[in-house]
Amino acid sequence: MTPAIAAPAADAGVAPVSRSPTRLAVRRFVRNRRALASAGLLALIGLATLAVPLLSPLDYREQDFDYTLGRPNGRYWMGTDALGRDLFVRLFLGGRISFAVGLLATTVSVALGLAYGSVSAFAGGRTDNLMMRLVDVLYGLPTMLIIIIVMAFLRSRSVVTVFVVIGLFGWLTLARIVRGQVLSVKELAFVEAARALGVRAGPIIWRHMIPNILGPVIIYSTLSVPAAMLSESFLSFLGLGVSEPETSWGVLISEGANALGTERNYWWLVAFPGAALALTLYCLNSIGDGLRDSFDVQQRQDR
Amino acid sequence: MLAFTLRRLLGGALTLFAVATLSFAITRATPGSPFSTERSLPPEIIRNFEAYYGLDKPVLVQYARTMGRLLRGDLGPSMYYRDFSCNDIVWPGLRKSVVLGSIAAAGALAIGLPLGILAAARQNRWQDYGAMSLSIAGICIPNFLLGPLLVLLFTFGLGLLPPARWPEDGSLHELRKLVLPAWTLAMVHLAYVSRLARAGMLEVMNKDYIRTARAKGLSEWSVYLRHGLKNGITPVVSYVGPMVAVMVTGSLVVELVFAIPGLGQHFVKSAQNRDMNLIMACVLVYTALVIFMNFLVDLAYGLLDPRVRVT
Numbered sequence: 312m313t314p315a316i317a318a319p320a321a322d323a324g325v326a327p328v329s330r331s332p333t334r335l336a337v338r339r340f341v342r343n344r345r346a347l348a349s350a351g352l353l354a355l356i357g358l359a360t361l362a363v364p365l366l367s368p369l370d371y372r373e374q375d376f377d378y379t380l381g382r383p384n385g386r387y388w389m390g391t392d393a394l395g396r397d398l399f400v401r402l403f404l405g406g407r408i409s410f411a412v413g414l415l416a417t418t419v420s421v422a423l424g425l426a427y428g429s430v431s432a433f434a435g436g437r438t439d440n441l442m443m444r445l446v447d448v449l450y451g452l453p454t455m456l457i458i459i460i461v462m463a464f465l466r467s468r469s470v471v472t473v474f475v476v477i478g479l480f481g482w483l484t485l486a487r488i489v490r491g492q493v494l495s496v497k498e499l500a501f502v503e504a505a506r507a508l509g510v511r512a513g514p515i516i517w518r519h520m521i522p523n524i525l526g527p528v529i530i531y532s533t534l535s536v537p538a539a540m541l542s543e544s545f546l547s548f549l550g551l552g553v554s555e556p557e558t559s560w561g562v563l564i565s566e567g568a569n570a571l572g573t574e575r576n577y578w579w580l581v582a583f584p585g586a587a588l589a590l591t592l593y594c595l596n597s598i599g600d601g602l603r604d605s606f607d608v609q610q611r612q613d614r
Numbered sequence: 615m616l617a618f619t620l621r622r623l624l625g626g627a628l629t630l631f632a633v634a635t636l637s638f639a640i641t642r643a644t645p646g647s648p649f650s651t652e653r654s655l656p657p658e659i660i661r662n663f664e665a666y667y668g669l670d671k672p673v674l675v676q677y678a679r680t681m682g683r684l685l686r687g688d689l690g691p692s693m694y695y696r697d698f699s700c701n702d703i704v705w706p707g708l709r710k711s712v713v714l715g716s717i718a719a720a721g722a723l724a725i726g727l728p729l730g731i732l733a734a735a736r737q738n739r740w741q742d743y744g745a746m747s748l749s750i751a752g753i754c755i756p757n758f759l760l761g762p763l764l765v766l767l768f769t770f771g772l773g774l775l776p777p778a779r780w781p782e783d784g785s786l787h788e789l790r791k792l793v794l795p796a797w798t799l800a801m802v803h804l805a806y807v808s809r810l811a812r813a814g815m816l817e818v819m820n821k822d823y824i825r826t827a828r829a830k831g832l833s834e835w836s837v838y839l840r841h842g843l844k845n846g847i848t849p850v851v852s853y854v855g856p857m858v859a860v861m862v863t864g865s866l867v868v869e870l871v872f873a874i875p876g877l878g879q880h881f882v883k884s885a886q887n888r889d890m891n892l893i894m895a896c897v898l899v900y901t902a903l904v905i906f907m908n909f910l911v912d913l914a915y916g917l918l919d920p921r922v923r924v925t
Contacts, residue, residue: 350796448629451905452901452902453633456900459881460893461640464640464644464888539744544758545756549867549870549882564759570759571762571765576771582762582763585763588756589755590754592753592754594752
């Protein structure tokens with residue numbers, strides 16, 4: 312029988328302020344000015360993609376044949392493309408697709424990684440070994456090349472195929488992280504208690520383990536959103552992403568790059584979509600880094 | 615050492631086999647054929663083509679034949695460029711891609727390493743902030759954006775460098791064509807190398823043996839470069855393996871943007887043309903390249919850090 316731990320004497324007389332690790336972490340995050348500013352900016356960009364029909368009266372398919380490849384002016388704030396369509400509206404509507412693919416692809420890979428990693432760790436033994444060897448083999452594959460082949464050979468390329476294919480190839484790292492976390496939680500007292508009470512494997516994983524390993528999962532997912540957006544833009548740039556009249560930042564950048572070959576300098580076609588993509592990637596990466604620094608004390612880099 | 619080499623060889627062969635099987639499966643399981651593009655051919659001619667390339671056989675027979683052919687080092691005939699074999703297309707392309715990739719890798723290391731080391735030596739001063747801002751920019755500006763931006767700036771804006779194509783000879787004037795593509799390919803790696811070098815150096819400089827070196831009166835430069843450097847840059851060495859893999863994907867974009875007839879361009883075009891044999895050839899060559907580079911990196915890692923014993 313261990314005696315109850317005595318309250319620290321220094322706190323005697325002062326009302327004890329309890330600070331949960333989560334609250335401390337949130338405070339660390341809020342103090343990280345770069346991460347906080349990035350979150351704000353990202354929210355602005357996200358809102359603009361949703362509210363763009365209110366911001367501009369133009370339609371994203373509407374063509375102005377008298378003003379193709381036009382410079383930015385009072386009516387077309389970011390200029391027009393080769394078909395005389397307004398770049399401002401197309402940019403933010405394209406942003407919807409870029410964001411959607413980033414979030415949905417991450418959702419797909421998180422779901423797969425959570426399921427695979429937790430089952431592998433919970434099963435243990437030979438099953439675990441086999442499942443993880445499979446992950447090792449898949450790790451050796453040139454993922455992006457295979458995604459390109461799949462996309463090239465698919466007949467219909469919609470937003471759905473893009474995010475499903477990206478998500479399908481993105482769960483490996485997450486499966487490893489989840490497995491490591493589950494292994495460390497697996498032997499803890501509350502899991503043993505649940506098992507002693509006769510709870511079956513499924514509910515133990517779902518109700519008792521997953522809530523306790525969510526932290527690292529969330530942090531890794533935040534960092535995989537920009538990666539998925541980058542993959543989407545990359546595919547769209549190669550002409551293997553979403554197809555006309557739908558658009559995304561990758562499509563717009565590729566149209567801009569193609570227009571560069573001609574003698575006149577159509578800088579706005581590259582500069583605006585490029586800035587949108589680069590800024591968004593910067594914000595997402597900063598937020599992910601900020602979350603990791605504030606929640607994951609062990610991995611914190613001393614700066 | 616021998617056991618290590620053999621085990622890696624076996625693992626590499628396994629990965630190549632998996633890649634060959636997977637790419638075969640994808641190309642056969644999805645609709646579309648290399649003969650159904652542009653103008654529509656009469657069905658008899660398509661049937662003749664399919665018979666010629668063995669596509670009329672059951673899938674398992676095709677698979678066995680393909681694998682047997684690959685084992686003999688024959689990548690097969692191209693189904694789109696019908697007068698060429700894949701071997702004729704792939705190897706000259708690979709040579710260009712490897713030349714470009716080597717220049718980019720050398721550049722990323724030659725600039726990224728000193729930059730990271732400098733940033734660590736001048737931590738929290740303007741040199742540090744400058745280097746790390748450059749690094750963040752390198753990470754957030756993907757290569758398919760950087761390429762067009764560089765062309766805008768250096769070709770259309772300043773008129774300094776040619777925008778595209780492969781050099782026709784070794785003269786300095788022609789070699790200028792390599793500057794922008796190599797820069798585009800190298801930038802993101804330069805960013806990561808400088809970050810890793812900085813973090814590695816900062817960690818090492820807190821170690822006891824560095825304190826000892828300082829205590830015995832060595833100059834700061836000597837401590838830094840002779841004692842700190844060797845351990846400080848090990849994270850960079852382990853980055854070189856993944857760097858090659860990422861450079862492969864990067865080269866796809868760079869070769870398209872700068873019209874360089876390398877392996878990357880062949881890969882993308884063969885995927886669009888559904889040239890089944892050429893796709894498999896490209897993927898296999900790429901995979902073999904990445905496996906080989908990772909093997910070299912692991913060997914180098916063992917040499918640099920005796921604690922990592924190669925067994």
